[in-house]
Amino acid sequence: MKFSVMLAAILTLFFVPNVALASGSMLIIEGMDGKAVEFSIKDLDALPQTSFETSTVWTDEDVVFSGVSLSALLEAAEVSGTTLRMTALNDYAVDMPMSEIGDDYPIVATRMDGVVMPIREKGPFWVVFPYDAASSFRSETAYARSVWQLSLLSVIK
Numbered sequence: 001m002k003f004s005v006m007l008a009a010i011l012t013l014f015f016v017p018n019v020a021l022a023s024g025s026m027l028i029i030e031g032m033d034g035k036a037v038e039f040s041i042k043d044l045d046a047l048p049q050t051s052f053e054t055s056t057v058w059t060d061e062d063v064v065f066s067g068v069s070l071s072a073l074l075e076a077a078e079v080s081g082t083t084l085r086m087t088a089l090n091d092y093a094v095d096m097p098m099s100e101i102g103d104d105y106p107i108v109a110t111r112m113d114g115v116v117m118p119i120r121e122k123g124p125f126w127v128v129f130p131y132d133a134a135s136s137f138r139s140e141t142a143y144a145r146s147v148w149q150l151s152l153l154s155v156i157k
């Protein structure tokens with residue numbers, strides 16, 4: 001076996017079990033001034049973690065989402081404003097008034113049931129609400145804001 005192939009195999013074995021599947025993707029956060037900060041899943045892991053268990057319209061069973069609350073993330077990125085645009089890898093985008101962001105919801109989930117989510121399972125970053133906690137979270141508005149494959153958060157106003 002070529003050394004480079006062997007090295008690649010060893011690195012794969014070493015990293016795959018946890019965050020490697022998702023670690024290629026970065027979440028970009030852009031402020032009104034156009035300044036952008038990139039967060040890897042490891043960067044998100046270093047911030048205070050929030051989690052909740054809930055049913056969803058996307059899963060058969062209740063699941064536990066964990067990650068960083070959107071408010072904590074925006075604070076860490078030092079951005080503020082009145083309207084947040086959330087954009088996905090497929091260019092789906094939705095705007096959310098920042099006044100409707102709670103302390104604990106939505107969260108940018110990095111894991112479902114403790115496991116990182118590959119792109120094909122709506123990861124690696126998925127904006128989710130505690131849907132069971134209030135009927136307002138089971139609304140078309142909240143579903144439209146449940147952006148999976150999140151790639152960019154930008155303050156537009």
Ligand SMILES: Nc1nc2c(c(=O)[nH]1)N[C@H]1C(S)=C(S)[C@@H](COP(=O)(O)O)O[C@H]1N2
Nearest residue numbers: 058088089090092143144145146147148149
């Ligand atoms: N990445 C991404 N997230 C998305 C969407 C999308 O097209 N792409 N659609 C949104 C809208 S408008 C709604 S109502 C729900 C729809 O989820 P469903 O397509 O599984 O019914 O996901 C939201 N999140």
Ligand SMILES: [Mo]
Nearest residue numbers: 140141143144
């Ligand atoms: Mo929707």
